[in-house]
Amino acid sequence: MPFWTLIAMTFRELRERRLFWLNLVLSLIVVLALASISFDTQGVNFMFGRLHVDNPNFASTSPYFHGMIITIVSELLIGLYIGFVGTIIGLISTAGIFPAFIEKGAVDLVLARPMERWKIFLAKYFGGLGFMLIQSTVFILLTYIVIGVRWQIWLPRYLLGIPLLVLLFSYLYSLSVLFGLWTRSAMASLFLTLVCWFIVIIPAQKTYEIFHSTPQFKDFTRVRQFTSLANTIVPKTSYIPTLLQQAIGETEQIDLINQKLLNQNPQLSPADQQYMLDFAHQMLHRPWYGVIGSSLLFELVILLLAGWRFQRYDF
Amino acid sequence: MMNGNWAVELQGLHKTYSRRIHALRGVDLRIGRGEIFGLLGPNGAGKSTLVKIMMTIVRPLAGQGTLLGHPLGHQPTLQHVGYLPENHRFPSYLTARRMLHYYGRLTRASSISCRRRAAELLDRLGMSRWTEIRLEKYSKGMLQRVGLCQALQHDPQLIVLDEPTDGVDPIGRKQIRELLLEARQQGKSILINSHILSELEMVCDRVAILLQGRVARQGTIAELTDHTRSYEISLIGDQPPPPELLQRYNAKYEPPAIHLSENDPVRVNQLLDDLRNRQLLISAVTPRRWSLEDVFIDAAQGTGGDQ
Numbered sequence: 001m002p003f004w005t006l007i008a009m010t011f012r013e014l015r016e017r018r019l020f021w022l023n024l025v026l027s028l029i030v031v032l033a034l035a036s037i038s039f040d041t042q043g044v045n046f047m048f049g050r051l052h053v054d055n056p057n058f059a060s061t062s063p064y065f066h067g068m069i070i071t072i073v074s075e076l077l078i079g080l081y082i083g084f085v086g087t088i089i090g091l092i093s094t095a096g097i098f099p100a101f102i103e104k105g106a107v108d109l110v111l112a113r114p115m116e117r118w119k120i121f122l123a124k125y126f127g128g129l130g131f132m133l134i135q136s137t138v139f140i141l142l143t144y145i146v147i148g149v150r151w152q153i154w155l156p157r158y159l160l161g162i163p164l165l166v167l168l169f170s171y172l173y174s175l176s177v178l179f180g181l182w183t184r185s186a187m188a189s190l191f192l193t194l195v196c197w198f199i200v201i202i203p204a205q206k207t208y209e210i211f212h213s214t215p216q217f218k219d220f221t222r223v224r225q226f227t228s229l230a231n232t233i234v235p236k237t238s239y240i241p242t243l244l245q246q247a248i249g250e251t252e253q254i255d256l257i258n259q260k261l262l263n264q265n266p267q268l269s270p271a272d273q274q275y276m277l278d279f280a281h282q283m284l285h286r287p288w289y290g291v292i293g294s295s296l297l298f299e300l301v302i303l304l305l306a307g308w309r310f311q312r313y314d315f
Numbered sequence: 316m317m318n319g320n321w322a323v324e325l326q327g328l329h330k331t332y333s334r335r336i337h338a339l340r341g342v343d344l345r346i347g348r349g350e351i352f353g354l355l356g357p358n359g360a361g362k363s364t365l366v367k368i369m370m371t372i373v374r375p376l377a378g379q380g381t382l383l384g385h386p387l388g389h390q391p392t393l394q395h396v397g398y399l400p401e402n403h404r405f406p407s408y409l410t411a412r413r414m415l416h417y418y419g420r421l422t423r424a425s426s427i428s429c430r431r432r433a434a435e436l437l438d439r440l441g442m443s444r445w446t447e448i449r450l451e452k453y454s455k456g457m458l459q460r461v462g463l464c465q466a467l468q469h470d471p472q473l474i475v476l477d478e479p480t481d482g483v484d485p486i487g488r489k490q491i492r493e494l495l496l497e498a499r500q501q502g503k504s505i506l507i508n509s510h511i512l513s514e515l516e517m518v519c520d521r522v523a524i525l526l527q528g529r530v531a532r533q534g535t536i537a538e539l540t541d542h543t544r545s546y547e548i549s550l551i552g553d554q555p556p557p558p559e560l561l562q563r564y565n566a567k568y569e570p571p572a573i574h575l576s577e578n579d580p581v582r583v584n585q586l587l588d589d590l591r592n593r594q595l596l597i598s599a600v601t602p603r604r605w606s607l608e609d610v611f612i613d614a615a616q617g618t619g620g621d622q
């Protein structure tokens with residue numbers, strides 16, 4: 001019972017902050033903006049039909065229409081929002097949970113209860129995740145409905161974005177919790193988390209891709225091994241949007257796109273082309289449980305560190 | 316020997332913060348059931364640290380103890396303990412009613428009886444008109460009052476209060492005192508940290524003075540002050556008493572009174588007889604005894620001088 005009370009209070013506390021409402025309003029604006037666009041047999045309407053642009057390519061009867069919508073959803077909603085904006089907003093909103101919780105005089109009141117510390121820690125942690133679940137459910141469900149109702153394209157697999165966004169968020173949230181406990185400051189924890197993400201986690205994944213896809217680096221065995229290791233350790237944040245993009249598009253289609261890209265680089269030898277294609281194919285068809293599993297392992301280790309510190313700390 | 320007859324029993328508690336600050340250096344303490352125990356000591360003596368160890372907020376470096384018969388750190392016991400920390404911060408966006416409900420649930424208190432007690436406590440402390448108002452609008456003393464309700468609402472067996480009357484007006488203090496005395500009557504054990512010695516003197520059965528992480532003195536108020544009993548004999552007129560008499564009784568004359576640091580009433584009467592035999596007129600005989608404050612300052616300066 002106290003466990004759920006604590007989770008509920010974590011929610012309550014987030015709701016008290018202006019940021020919560022700001023997030024919601026921001027989500028609604030994006031949803032409204034999407035809803036304001038519609039397509040008909042002649043072309044595209046903006047601002048709920050106030051502005052009409054005749055263009056057969058954008059018409060709902062165009063053979064490219066379905067692909068175009070998939071691209072918009074893939075690039076904007078998944079690549080941009082789920083991959084970055086939504087996650088960052090989530091991190092901003094939740095960065096204060098632990099620093100506020102461990103403030104002197106406040107934490108005492110909770111620790112002096114018949115509840116083990118690790119349970120208190122988990123309740124606070126899941127409070128943050130639950131908050132993100134709400135935010136991502138609101139956003140993804142609404143955009144899903146808008147796409148279906150306004151554009152007549154229902155993408156049920158897009159709904160996988162709800163748990164996937166929470167998953168991606170949770171990788172980074174674990175870092176934010178650790179830094180929050182360590183620095184006792186929401187700003188510092190947010191800053192350090194973003195630094196980790198953009199200076200360590202993303203580059204680790206990118207360098208891995210570069211060193212394994214570029215034929216010129218074939219012989220850099222040591223470096224390649226190192227980047228492999230780094231990529232195994234860090235949470236695969238870039239994989240989540242890719243996974244979702246794959247889910248709503250056709251995997252073979254993405255293979256085809258890769259093929260096309262290669263054909264634009266005719267200076268490469270056929271063997272090198274094949275090398276790159278093989279890597280792209282291998283990346284695409286990595287088993288999801290391996291990628292997500294190793295990322296979750298990272299998250300677990302970070303959480304254990306944070307939990308250990310929380311368990312031992314003298315408040 | 317540890318046994319369940321004590322509400323609190325602590326043995327050899329040591330605590331260092333970040334390896335350098337020695338907050339506690341071997342504290343032994345026993346609080347009986349149905350007893351109000353006062354813990355006093357200068358700032359930084361380790362009073363709050365001691366209390367936080369009891370409440371599992373801080374981990375001791377060494378030592379052991381029991382709370383209501385269970386070893387320190389036994390989390391379920393805390394269900395029967397009420398705690399008001401110093402400088403507490405309640406979620407300011409909650410109303411008093413919701414705040415009490417929240418902490419009641421965290422303590423696994425059954426909500427109906429808890430709510431009833433909370434309402435009664437709020438009423439007794441003059442806060443019932445404020446229950447639906449957010450805590451951010453409360454003054455310091457008001458927060459202290461609802462904080463006290465928070466510590467008492469689940470009918471705890473042991474009540475631990477760190478500076479409970481900090482910022483509370485005299486009427487509130489009296490109300491709090493009455494609540495505590497009533498709780499004692501119901502068999503509850505109470506530990507109070509406070510700097511307001513006159514208040515401790517009024518309610519405490521026993522006190523301990525903590526100095527630099529050690530218990531310097533401990534006992535009932537009477538035990539701590541009995542040896543300081545003295546008499547003041549006021550004389551009429553400005554005729555001084557004979558010096559040899561003063562010497563015999565080890566007394567001092569500061570016109571118009573003789574100060575006799577003597578505990579034995581027989582000796583006092585002997586001196587009175589001797590004075591009257593010498594035709595000195597006595598206007599008053601007043602027994603004097605140190606206050607808790609005198610004991611405290613004496614103890615504090617005592618160790619201060621040692622260093």
Ligand SMILES: Nc1ncnc2c1ncn2[C@@H]1O[C@H](COP(=O)(O)OP(=O)(O)OP(=O)(O)O)[C@@H](O)[C@H]1O
Pocket residue numbers: 314315332333336337338356357358359360361362363364365401
């Ligand atoms: N969290 C902490 N980290 C480091 N040192 C601490 C911490 N809490 C207390 N101390 C130190 O431990 C010692 C005892 O502090 P404590 O708060 O127990 O004193 P106190 O008797 O309650 O004082 P006061 O009357 O001012 O409330 C002090 O020297 C203090 O600096």
Ligand SMILES: [Mg+2]
Pocket residue numbers: 362363364401477
């Ligand atoms: Mg203190």
